[in-house]
Amino acid sequence: MRWGVTLGVTLLVLLIILFELPALRQKPLRDKIAFFSLLLCGWVLAQFDLPNMAGPVTWLNELFKPWGNLMKK
Amino acid sequence: MLEKGKISAFQMAVLMYPTIVATALLTVPSITAAYADNDLWLSPIWASLIGFVTVLVVDALHRRYPQKTIIQYSEHILGKLLGKAFGAFLMLLYVLLTALVVRIYAEFLVGSFLTQTPIVVVISTMLLLCAFAVRGGVEVIARAATAFSPFFVLPLLLLIVLLFTDFQLDRIFPIMADGVGPSLKGALIPQGWFTEYMLLAFLLPFLTDREKGRKWGVLSVFAVMLTLLISNLIVLFLFGTDVATMLYPLMAAARYVSFADFFENLESLVMAIWIMGAFIKISVFYYATALGSAQLLNLSDYRPIVLPLGFLITLFSFWSIPSLMETSKFDVAVFPFLGPLVLTLLPLLLLLLSFVRPARQEGKSS
Amino acid sequence: MKRILLTLLMMSLLFLGGCWDRTEINDLAIITGAAIDAADDNQIELSVQVFIPRALSAGRGSTSSGGNLTLVKSAKGASIADAIALLQTKIPRKIFWGHCEVFIFGEDMAKRGIAEEMDFLVRHPQPRERAYMFVSKGKAAKTLELRPELERYSSEVIREMSDMHIGMLVTIIQLKEMLRGKSNAAALPLIDVMPPPNEAKGLETAPYIMGTAVFRKGKMVGEINEKATRGVMWIRGEVERYTVTAKLKNVQGTVSLNPIHSDIKFIPSIRNGQWQMTIKAKTEGDVVQNGTNLDMSNPEMIKLVEKAFQQDIEDRIELALKQVQHEMKADIFDFATDFYREYPQEWKAAKNNWDEIFPNVKVITDIHAYVRRPGLVTLPGGIPEEEVREK
Structure with a gap:
């Protein structure tokens, strides 16, 4: 059902890797780990139906609810 | 040092100006008007106070820890573990804030001009552009901002000239009919924007003339305040308290221009300016995120993580934001409190702590 | 490597070219x-x-x-x-x-x-x-x-x-x-x-x-x-290019003026529960046609014209008020906002009853009309000099 998205995101990730790889080769291991784990995070996140999922904005909304209600007219 | 570029204090001020104003100009007048009615022009004045405080706090911190960004000195002040936690929290917040800025930028474009274009295309192309600016370093962004700034200020003055005959100056009355309350409540919204001056914590270490940082920071806040004041007055004189119902009052003002029967429909101008402003704003946020994250993770360079971060930002710009109404809700109900709390109070706390635990590891700093 | 990248970049152009919002x-x-x-x-x-x-x-x-x-x-x-x-x-x-x-x-x-x-x-x-x-x-x-x-x-x-x-x-x-x-x-x-x-x-x-x-x-x-509209526009201060033709008292013929500038002020007041609006207008015009036998270079004669000019405007405003304020009871002059600006507290208390208050607002007109220039000739253009009235 969301195969198109998965495919597109994978392609995008591959493109980013391809673009960065030459420069990344000379960098320390730490940089490589950070680079790949960030991409992995993104790839995993992209598999979800993000707009309709509870996320940081929802949590912050909950957290600030008492104050947010102040702004209601 | 991860960043080898240097900018002048003046460039920093010019850089921060569109960073705050770009999104503030567009949506803030209407949200402010919803609370302040025709006192909406007073609100930026109250709101700017927190901007001055933020600049002073960040500058004071910078003076205690020159050459360091907030991510680095928070580790010195809070200790390694707490400092890292603080940094991680800040960086996550910055990813989210950047994402929201991109989203609002794209919503405006898609809602008013490119009605057929999928929003993800607008978001990702802008982020790609910004990614290259960010990879270029702080110098590139600052130079772009310096080049674009005149285009940012002049159209506003042009609007005043072209719309002057349509202004109804008496709309400003009664001033403070219900006391200072409504305008203060209206100020809650723009003060969130002013707290974004915390970004200076990522720029101050790269100044060539560091002693002028405070002066230009304060001047920049003042310029932003003045701009918001003027733009609020323009829309008030033009539309009255009806501003509150408009999503993008300043764009409506530009569309209202009709001068000598042919000088009309300036909204494409507003769009062009706004894309420029959004580019600077997103780049600065994006840059702070990339630089801060690299420092947090002790990387040797921030450039490799720019694109992966951009990917994350794209995703965050959708995460639990199904509609424009959701971003507006965030702007009204969360950011006015989140901003001052995290971007002004936490640095202030850091500053106080840095006095209590006087430079424990300062000698060790590299 | 570079070549692959370049190819990919060029391929991306294919996607960019198809602007969704392209409209010819x-x-x-x-x-x-x-x-x-x-x-x-x-x-x-x-x-x-x-x-x-x-x-x-x-x-x-x-x-x-x-x-x-x-x-x-x-x-x-x-x-x-x-x-x-x-x-x-x-x-x-x-x-x-x-x-x-x-x-x-x-x-x-x-x-x-x-x-x-x-x-x-x-x-x-x-x-x-x-x-x-x-x-x-x-x-x-x-x-x-x-x-x-x-x-x-x-x-x-x-x-x-x-x-x-x-x-x-x-x-x-x-x-x-x-x-x-x-x-x-x-x-x-x-x-x-x-x-x-x-x-x-x-x-x-x-x-x-x-x-x-x-x-x-x-x-x-x-x-x-159209006539009452003029009155409404007078009150709203929107009159720009328009000619007033006034009939003078006890004089044969009419004088036409082309108002150039008018300045309208609303002064709301609330006294003992009586809502009152004073319309203060200052208007100027030039004579464009003089059908009477008056000498337009004589300031005293001009006074007469000014009086008629003022009367004409007052009549129009009255006509507009009669129809709009008393018959239709619609506040198209936006008196409401003026009262709000001057008396925000009183307005707040009364705003739900505005529909009842508005028809009863007492309107006082205070109009000053001036004739600034006589046009290109002084004496009436079409009658012998003996018939011109100087007093």
Whole structure:
């Protein structure tokens, strides 16, 4: 059902890797780990139906609810 | 040092100006008007106070820890573990804030001009552009901002000239009919924007003339305040308290221009300016995120993580934001409190702590 | 490696080229005017005047007076948005509102209420905030079908006329403000079609502004004629190019003045529960025709003219107030806002009763009229010197 998205995101990730790889080769291991784990995070996140999922904005909304209600007219 | 570029204090001020104003100009007048009615022009004045405080706090911190960004000195002040936690929290917040800025930028474009274009295309192309600016370093962004700034200020003055005959100056009355309350409540919204001056914590270490940082920071806040004041007055004189119902009052003002029967429909101008402003704003946020994250993770360079971060930002710009109404809700109900709390109070706390635990590891700093 | 990247970059151009919002001008049906009429079953009928670009390029010879530069199409629907969707099926090009500068409500539509349709005009990104709004006597669609002789199409005629401030000029944004404002009342220019010179030239005529339609709570409640409209415009301070012809007391003939400048001030006051509005006006004019035997170079004679001038304005204002304030009870002068500005607290307490207060607001006029210049001659232009009255 969301195969198109998965495919597109994978392609995008591959493109980013391809673009960065030459420069990344000379960098320390730490940089490589950070680079790949960030991409992995993104790839995993992209598999979800993000707009309709509870996320940081929802949590912050909950957290600030008492104050947010102040702004209601 | 991860960043080898240097900018002048003046460039920093010019850089921060569109960073705050770009999104503030567009949506803030209407949200402010919803609370302040025709006192909406007073609100930026109250709101700017927190901007001055933020600049002073960040500058004071910078003076205690020159050459360091907030991510680095928070580790010195809070200790390694707490400092890292603080940094991680800040960086996550910055990813989210950047994402929201991109989203609002794209919503405006898609809602008013490119009605057929999928929003993800607008978001990702802008982020790609910004990614290259960010990879270029702080110098590139600052130079772009310096080049674009005149285009940012002049159209506003042009609007005043072209719309002057349509202004109804008496709309400003009664001033403070219900006391200072409504305008203060209206100020809650723009003060969130002013707290974004915390970004200076990522720029101050790269100044060539560091002693002028405070002066230009304060001047920049003042310029932003003045701009918001003027733009609020323009829309008030033009539309009255009806501003509150408009999503993008300043764009409506530009569309209202009709001068000598042919000088009309300036909204494409507003769009062009706004894309420029959004580019600077997103780049600065994006840059702070990339630089801060690299420092947090002790990387040797921030450039490799720019694109992966951009990917994350794209995703965050959708995460639990199904509609424009959701971003507006965030702007009204969360950011006015989140901003001052995290971007002004936490640095202030850091500053106080840095006095209590006087430079424990300062000698060790590299 | 570089080559692969370059290829990929170039490939990405393929995606960028296909702008989703690309619209070529020859794919657009440019609307120059729109009419909204009431239809049966609570529906509306939307008629649009579409510009025909080909008619313009076909050469001037064939498109001289009477040639059709526009065509009119209509569709019925539950709302404007609904009607547009239906209309689009009848027009091969994409409907484009960005150049629509005239919106006309039919009389029946105006009486039914315009609030619902206003929402579309301010919400949709295409209609211009500065587009002019009108109410038409009878059906609005007929105005669009006219083939005026002087201008290219009928909506341009009424737009140009409004620009001269002959009648009221109300833009979308101003109408929105009136409808949402404190006074609950609105006024729109009322247009009608001039009777054609003869039967054969049925459509070769033009619309003109005949008065003002008065709205209360978004519904048209009445109309005032051209003369009372002048009074309304006087009060609203909108009079610009317009000639006052005043009859002097005990003198034969009239004097015409062309007011150049007028300055209106509203001074609200509330005393012992009596709401009162003082209209202070200072107006100046030049003599453009003197049909009397008075010497226009004599300041004393000018005093007489000024008096008549002042009387004329007072009469007009009175006429406007009588019809609008006492008969229709619609606050189209926006006294409400003036009271709010001066007495915010009292206003707050009384705002729900404004409809009852407004007809009883006591209006005092305080008008100062001045004649500044006599024109190019001093003595009356058409009578022997002996007959000129100097005192």
